[in-house]
Amino acid sequence: MVKIMTQLMTEDGIRCDGRRLDELRDISIKVGVLKNADGSAYIEFGKNKILAGVFGPRDVHPKHMANPDSGILRCRYHMSPFSVTERKNPAPSRREIEISKVIKEALQPAVILKDYPRTVIDVFIEVLQADGGSRCAALDAAAVALADAGIPMRDLVSACAAGKVEDKIVLDINNEEDQEGQADMPVALMPNIGKITLLQLDGILKPEEFKTCMQTALVGCKRVYEVQRKALMEKYFQSGEQ
Ligand code: ADP
Secondary structure, three states, X not given: OOOOOOOOEOOOOOEOOOOOOOOOOOEEEEEOOOOOOOEEEEEEEOOEEEEEEEEEEXXXXXXHHOEOOEOEEEEEEEEOOOOOOXXXXXXXOHXXXXXXXXXXXXXXXXXXXXXXXXXXXXXXXXXXXXXXXXXXXXXXXXXXXXXXXXXXXXXXXXXXXXXXXXXXXXXXXXXXXXXXXXXXXXXXXXXXXXXXXXXXXXXXXXXXXXXXXXXXXXXXXXXXXXXXXXXXXXXXHOOOOX
């Protein structure tokens, strides 16, 4: 079978979806979209469409998982069968299990669990449509949903990927760039504390490229933070202003 390669970038640095190297896809976040969850958020990050619902703190089942000294955080990232071009098996794949784990580890430093011993906070993430960078978009929605649930947090968590395409470092990799580009590096940041809670790299970067890629991703995280903050302000202060 002959594979047709997409042209990922024009000579003047315009990407396959029309963006410049340092341009994010459009992001919109809506807070409190599910009446039955304690907190929720819906994010559109480019063509990614993702819902996050939070329950808790509540009793832990099974009980032996409870920690007498602290609450626990559980995360489930799940892709719906219609979220990608070929029907995805609804059973959790290895990829979804890995992403659930990294999302939990990226959120955990921000959540203050010690005041809720023997309880659990559950974060359920449903990817309705995926288009590259879904773990970052899922994290962005989950952090907002946790805040919406009134869970005490040290900071929000804002995530965005950067990567390498046609030998150039670019912000916010889309699906084509993920499949055919040279590197994809998702990063999550607690933007006020300034700590990184997720760093993954799929591909190879030279040390200088790694530095630029990291700086680029962090700029993206800070821009995402502004959108998250505004979405929360809109729900809790109507005007969206402080
Ligand atoms: P992320 O979505 O965080 O970038 P990956 O790099 O693993 O995670 O996946 C990149 C993209 O590949 C996804 O966003 C999605 O568009 C696509 N993808 C993932 N799993 C599947 C699948 N089972 N079938 C088709 N496309 C998939």
